[in-house]
Amino acid sequence: MRRYVVKRVAQAVGVLWAAYTVSFLVLDYLPGDPVTAMAGAGMDSGQVDPAQLAALRHEYGFDKPVLVQYTEYLGRAVRGDFGDTVSTGRPVTSVLIDALPQTLLLTGAALLLAVLLGGGLAVVATYTSQRWLRQLLLSQPPLGVSVPTFWVGLLLVEAFSFRLHWFPAFGNDGLRGLVLPALTLAVPTGAQIAQVLAKSLLTALDQAYTETARAKGAGRWRVHLRHALRNASLPALTVVGLLVGQLIAGSVVVETVFSRDGLGRVTAAAVTAQDIPLVQGVVVFGALIFVATNLVVDLLYPLLDPRIVVASDRRASFA
Amino acid sequence: MTALPDFRRSRWASLTALVTTSVLLTACGSSGDGPDTGSGSGSGSGQAKSGGTLTFTVGSDVGCVDPQQVGSNDTIYSVRQIVDSLTDQDPETGKIVPWLAKSWDINAAATSFTFRLRSGVTFSDGSELTAQVVKDNFDAVPKLGALGTLAQGYLSGVENTTVVDPLTVKVTFKEPNAQFLQATSTHTLGIESSASVHRTPQQKCSDGVTGSGPFVLDQYVQNQSITLAKRTGYDWGSSLWSKKGDAYLDKLVFKVVPEAGVRAGGLQSGQVDAISSVGKANEAALKGGQVTLQHRANPGVVFGLGFNHARPVLKDTKVRQAILSAIDRRQIADTVFPTGTQPATSVLAHTTPDYTNLAADLAFDAARAKSLLDSAGWRTGGDGIRAKDGKRLSLTITWFPNAATNQPALELVQQQLKAVGFDVALKQSQVSQFSTTLQAGDFDVVWGNVTRSDPDILRNSFSTRLANFYRLPSSSLDTALSAQAATTDPAKRGQLVSEAQKLLVRNAYYAPVVELQTQLGLSKKVHNLDFDSGSRIRLHDTWIG
Numbered sequence: 001m002r003r004y005v006v007k008r009v010a011q012a013v014g015v016l017w018a019a020y021t022v023s024f025l026v027l028d029y030l031p032g033d034p035v036t037a038m039a040g041a042g043m044d045s046g047q048v049d050p051a052q053l054a055a056l057r058h059e060y061g062f063d064k065p066v067l068v069q070y071t072e073y074l075g076r077a078v079r080g081d082f083g084d085t086v087s088t089g090r091p092v093t094s095v096l097i098d099a100l101p102q103t104l105l106l107t108g109a110a111l112l113l114a115v116l117l118g119g120g121l122a123v124v125a126t127y128t129s130q131r132w133l134r135q136l137l138l139s140q141p142p143l144g145v146s147v148p149t150f151w152v153g154l155l156l157v158e159a160f161s162f163r164l165h166w167f168p169a170f171g172n173d174g175l176r177g178l179v180l181p182a183l184t185l186a187v188p189t190g191a192q193i194a195q196v197l198a199k200s201l202l203t204a205l206d207q208a209y210t211e212t213a214r215a216k217g218a219g220r221w222r223v224h225l226r227h228a229l230r231n232a233s234l235p236a237l238t239v240v241g242l243l244v245g246q247l248i249a250g251s252v253v254v255e256t257v258f259s260r261d262g263l264g265r266v267t268a269a270a271v272t273a274q275d276i277p278l279v280q281g282v283v284v285f286g287a288l289i290f291v292a293t294n295l296v297v298d299l300l301y302p303l304l305d306p307r308i309v310v311a312s313d314r315r316a317s318f319a
Numbered sequence: 320m321t322a323l324p325d326f327r328r329s330r331w332a333s334l335t336a337l338v339t340t341s342v343l344l345t346a347c348g349s350s351g352d353g354p355d356t357g358s359g360s361g362s363g364s365g366q367a368k369s370g371g372t373l374t375f376t377v378g379s380d381v382g383c384v385d386p387q388q389v390g391s392n393d394t395i396y397s398v399r400q401i402v403d404s405l406t407d408q409d410p411e412t413g414k415i416v417p418w419l420a421k422s423w424d425i426n427a428a429a430t431s432f433t434f435r436l437r438s439g440v441t442f443s444d445g446s447e448l449t450a451q452v453v454k455d456n457f458d459a460v461p462k463l464g465a466l467g468t469l470a471q472g473y474l475s476g477v478e479n480t481t482v483v484d485p486l487t488v489k490v491t492f493k494e495p496n497a498q499f500l501q502a503t504s505t506h507t508l509g510i511e512s513s514a515s516v517h518r519t520p521q522q523k524c525s526d527g528v529t530g531s532g533p534f535v536l537d538q539y540v541q542n543q544s545i546t547l548a549k550r551t552g553y554d555w556g557s558s559l560w561s562k563k564g565d566a567y568l569d570k571l572v573f574k575v576v577p578e579a580g581v582r583a584g585g586l587q588s589g590q591v592d593a594i595s596s597v598g599k600a601n602e603a604a605l606k607g608g609q610v611t612l613q614h615r616a617n618p619g620v621v622f623g624l625g626f627n628h629a630r631p632v633l634k635d636t637k638v639r640q641a642i643l644s645a646i647d648r649r650q651i652a653d654t655v656f657p658t659g660t661q662p663a664t665s666v667l668a669h670t671t672p673d674y675t676n677l678a679a680d681l682a683f684d685a686a687r688a689k690s691l692l693d694s695a696g697w698r699t700g701g702d703g704i705r706a707k708d709g710k711r712l713s714l715t716i717t718w719f720p721n722a723a724t725n726q727p728a729l730e731l732v733q734q735q736l737k738a739v740g741f742d743v744a745l746k747q748s749q750v751s752q753f754s755t756t757l758q759a760g761d762f763d764v765v766w767g768n769v770t771r772s773d774p775d776i777l778r779n780s781f782s783t784r785l786a787n788f789y790r791l792p793s794s795s796l797d798t799a800l801s802a803q804a805a806t807t808d809p810a811k812r813g814q815l816v817s818e819a820q821k822l823l824v825r826n827a828y829y830a831p832v833v834e835l836q837t838q839l840g841l842s843k844k845v846h847n848l849d850f851d852s853g854s855r856i857r858l859h860d861t862w863i864g
Binding site: 161162165169 | 464541
């Protein structure tokens with residue numbers, strides 16, 4: 001078990017490093033730099049004193065060779081210091097920490113909704129003996145996955161805010177303001193959970209052990225939930241781990257549509273302004289959340305299925 | 320046992336996802352609100368009354384609440400209310416009128432400006448407005464850094480600012496600088512308290528500043544809202560305002576709502592009182608009902624094609640004139656831009672002081688364009704594109720996604736120019752690359768505009784003695800542009816500006832296309848929300864009822 005954890009943590013660190021490096025290279029490759037971006041974009045921006053721009057570049061270290069910048073930034077990043085944002089001069093870490101709670105709230109609520117709605121749909125669809133209902137329910141997830149989040153958000157706002165006046169259309173205020181954005185973000189996520197769970201539930205219901213359980217006299221509902229669902233939830237759990245990344249990415253769109261503050265908005269603004277330190281911070285921070293969630297998911301497997309640890313140690317030989 | 324389905328992700332999946340996200344984001348960054356805004360007159364009906372909160376939604380937040388450092392209208396709308404300026408500019412006549420300065424003198428050479436300040440003006444921290452405070456402001460502006468370029472431009476070439484007596488301040492320039500008087504009316508040179516001036520530019524950005532304006536910054540939540548509260552005891556409003564003393568409204572809340580459709584829906588459903596940047600797409604949804612659309616053209620250089628005169632094809636005046644004639648400005652204005660947008664009738668928008676109507680020179684005339692190209696030796700080839708000495712008549716227009724209207728407008732320009740035999744390619748570039756592209760001269764033709772409520776903007780854009788982005792040859796245009804900067808007599812200056820506009824249009828140094836129009840959506844219960852001379856808003860006289 002210990003070896004398993006050490007290996008997973010080492011992999012997580014590797015992913016963080018790679019995320020940092022690749023994002024650094026991509027940003028470095030982009031034309032222009034944050035200082036030019038900040039100096040304004042317009043036909044009248046000719047008044048900017050080149051000496052002043054050079055001084056700013058020097059202040060932020062953008063005038064150093066790429067490799068030197070990379071090593072310096074990496075050295076500081078390891079200690080949790082991502083420098084100051086170029087656009088406002090605030091420390092990157094504090095910008096991210098300020099934005100984090102709102103995004104955690106949003107993605108947490110969305111994940112909860114997604115699990116309840118997606119999981120519920122899968123269970124009902126596989127439980128029902130009504131063919132038409134099953135078909136109807138099973139056709140929902142592909143729809144949920146394929147409609148753009150942006151559009152779902154606008155539809156929900158139009159219906160529940162502008163017409164019915166039930167929920168506010170924008171802002172971070174209170175629980176009512178959370179409903180529509182969380183629902184929007186939950187649609188594609190829940191749909192994927194439903195797809196995976198329904199498929200593995202159907203597989204599990206075909207297995208010998210459910211047959212055995214039925215033969216022993218367990219009721220349909222009991223077989224469905226206690227025996228089949230428990231086994232079928234393993235792949236779904238893996239998907240949930242992956243979906244956390246998607247939720248964070250989705251927050252960029254949802255936070256913009258619903259004018260919420262959070263990591264997504266910070267990301268969008270940082271990229272627009274080519275605020276390299278901030279973008280780097282966001283990428284590493286996002287990777288950190290993603291890696292941490294998946295680490296937790298990995299560690300949960302053995303609890304659901306004791307065979308996993310053994311399998312994972314053996315996996316190297318046949319993977 | 321059955322093998323588990325292989326849902327284990329590759330360790331690289333997360334990485335790929337993250338990198339892809341950051342790259343894709345570049346493509347869907349904020350659509351921005353384009354350059355700037357302008358005019359309008361609020362309608363007053365019923366009895367004006369004090370009190371209430373105005374909720375105004377804007378599309379973006381630049382992360383800074385210092386009037387001296389912000390250039391985006393979405394932020395100017397709010398922070399403008401915090402500071403007063405030395406002068407104000409009448410949006411109707413362009414005339415400069417008293418505000419914090421009771422009166423002023425300008426020497427004949429337009430190099431020295433002496434302002435006599437109103438007495439009894441205080442900042443919201445209790446400190447008094449004195450000549451020394453004004454000096455502190457003007458001395459600090461050149462040190463604002465990259466965000467303060469607008470302010471630095473207004474004060475460029477400043478020699479010194481001196482305190483003549485406690486309420487008289489004198490600003491001296493090395494060169495004639497007639498535009499400075501208008502510059503003192505802008506939010507950019509709004510006067511901040513001594514304490515604010517001595518803070519760092521970044522502190523001023525994130526914490527805001529103390530001004531003497533009719534409203535005080537109450538709270539700033541980045542990317543969310545800017546809240547202002549009424550300054551009680553305010554008694555030194557601009558001479559253009561109708562109400563004396565305090566503002567009507569108790570509170571102003573500016574909420575940041577990036578999605579244009581959500582802004583429109585919020586206004587329509589009564590969740591907010593006013594919205595910025597109403598585009599053509601949202602007009603239909605807002606028409607009728609409890610909403611008024613209010614618009615004004617931005618003063619300054621209109622949207623148009625800036626030619627790189629160093630390119631051989633564009634050195635030929637006839638080719639450039641052909642481009643001016645080939646563009647059907649009315650079609651572009653009506654198809655792409657908000658209702659009421661006017662086709663360009665000069666290099667300057669009609670809301671700019673000393674604008675001259677040159678509509679006749681800018682009429683759409685494809686036949687004229689064709690005959691000009693014929694006489695310049697460009698013959699039509701098999702595919703309809705002209706060529707000369709085996710070279711095709713090809714141009715690339717570089718543009719930047721700083722306004723949603725840019726691409727559709729340019730696609731029309733492309734079609735219209737093709738109709739007379741030009742092969743036009745459109746090249747989108749990063750907004751952050753705008754100034755680099757201009758400085759490097761790495762373009763054939765560039766699309767853009769500049770908002771400024773003083774005709775001196777022509778000198779900034781087209782004088783060969785300044786940056787000269789368009790690589791113009793020196794000509795009599797320089798003489799006119801320099802002369803207007805050194806002329807304080809309004810009539811004489813107007814003549815020189817008019818001459819400069821004629822030279823620009825008749826020599827086709829720039830192809831004016833369409834005016835930029837600022838359009839706001841207002842709930843019918845909002846009264847007297849007026850545009851100032853720069854097509855931003857004044858809120859002192861605004862009331863709700």
